[in-house]
Amino acid sequence: MASKNGWLSLVDIKFSHYVIRKGKYGYWLPTPTMKRMGFQNIPCGRDGVEAWKIAKEWEERYQRTRKGLEPAPANFNPPGSVADGFARYRLLNEWKKKKPRTREDWERGWKYINPVFGASAPSLITVERTDAWYHRILTLKGAGEAGRAMKTWRSLYRVLASMKLCIPDHDPSQAIRKEGVAGRTETWREGEVVRLVKGAIRAGYGGLACIIAVAWDTQFSPVDARTLSPAHAVISGGDMAFSIDRTKTAEAALGILSRRSQGRVEWYLAALPFSLHDDAPLFWTRGFTPKGKGGRPRSPARYTKEALWMILPTFGVWSLELTKPGS
Numbered sequence: 001m002a003s004k005n006g007w008l009s010l011v012d013i014k015f016s017h018y019v020i021r022k023g024k025y026g027y028w029l030p031t032p033t034m035k036r037m038g039f040q041n042i043p044c045g046r047d048g049v050e051a052w053k054i055a056k057e058w059e060e061r062y063q064r065t066r067k068g069l070e071p072a073p074a075n076f077n078p079p080g081s082v083a084d085g086f087a088r089y090r091l092l093n094e095w096k097k098k099k100p101r102t103r104e105d106w107e108r109g110w111k112y113i114n115p116v117f118g119a120s121a122p123s124l125i126t127v128e129r130t131d132a133w134y135h136r137i138l139t140l141k142g143a144g145e146a147g148r149a150m151k152t153w154r155s156l157y158r159v160l161a162s163m164k165l166c167i168p169d170h171d172p173s174q175a176i177r178k179e180g181v182a183g184r185t186e187t188w189r190e191g192e193v194v195r196l197v198k199g200a201i202r203a204g205y206g207g208l209a210c211i212i213a214v215a216w217d218t219q220f221s222p223v224d225a226r227t228l229s230p231a232h233a234v235i236s237g238g239d240m241a242f243s244i245d246r247t248k249t250a251e252a253a254l255g256i257l258s259r260r261s262q263g264r265v266e267w268y269l270a271a272l273p274f275s276l277h278d279d280a281p282l283f284w285t286r287g288f289t290p291k292g293k294g295g296r297p298r299s300p301a302r303y304t305k306e307a308l309w310m311i312l313p314t315f316g317v318w319s320l321e322l323t324k325p326g327s
Contacts, residue, residue, distance in 0.1 A: 026051035083118035109152025122166035207283035218255020222320040
């Protein structure tokens with residue numbers, strides 16, 4: 001029905017798969033069948049002309065795909081969305097220059113960002129949505145992971161602003177105060193660490209046993225201990241040490257191994273079924289070789305933080321922050 005001035009009234013404006021939530025935000029929501037074709041939920045912003053344009057564009061795209069006139073959008077990132085901006089960023093030399101550990105941190109933060117904000121235009125993300133997102137991660141994963149996700153988001157927002165996808169200095173997360181991680185108070189004694197090392201050896205985790213021994217002797221952080229390479233090793237007069245730049249502070253550090261730990265590391269490296277180049281990690285997971293019951297073989301891999309999180313609880317330990325008394 002047309003109004004007197006020739007414009008369509010609001011009740012006449014309808015799009016398939018377009019819904020309004022909370023009375024003001026429009027979404028284009030594909031059916032399960034459409035999702036199997038590669039289509040995703042598309043936030044269109046506040047209900048109005050601009051939101052209708054976005055919904056109309058996606059509905060027309062679906063109809064063309066349904067009729068075989070256009071390929072399905074498998075893993076398609078809406079142009080100008082957060083996911084689109086991050087995908088573009090990962091193609092830049094600036095991303096490639098980042099250290100592998102830094103890229104790993106970004107990817108860990110991204111896994112919390114993408115499901116909630118990936119398909120959204122960054123300029124349409126509100127304080128309310130950001131607040132709900134952060135506090136959900138805080139409740140489910142704790143302050144450490146929530147803080148990492150927030151740190152990644154804030155860094156990514158600056159990148160998206162440089163791409164003209166949002167307004168600089170208008171990051172909605174700036175209204176949210178991150179909760180700090182409680183400081184460590186637990187200390188270890190040498191006998192406890194020795195038993196931990198022996199337990200890892202008996203369970204077949206030779207690489208993990210070395211990481212524990214090195215972390216105790218040198219007081220390196222877990223990330224520094226698990227990412228040591230032959231290039232970090234220093235041999236002097238039969239003694240072994242590791243010279244690094246600390247990951248968190250970039251300060252130079254020298255960690256000297258005890259005779260017992262040195263023997264353990266040398267024994268482990270001699271037993272590896274492959275040679276290491278200078279930048280390869282020293283310590284590897286045990287992998288898996290199928291036996292009588294079958295199974296899929298797995299090659300040894302470098303230790304990641306996630307791998308340690310999965311293994312350590314079997315030994316009654318949740319962190320390799322092996323602080324010595326008085327440290």
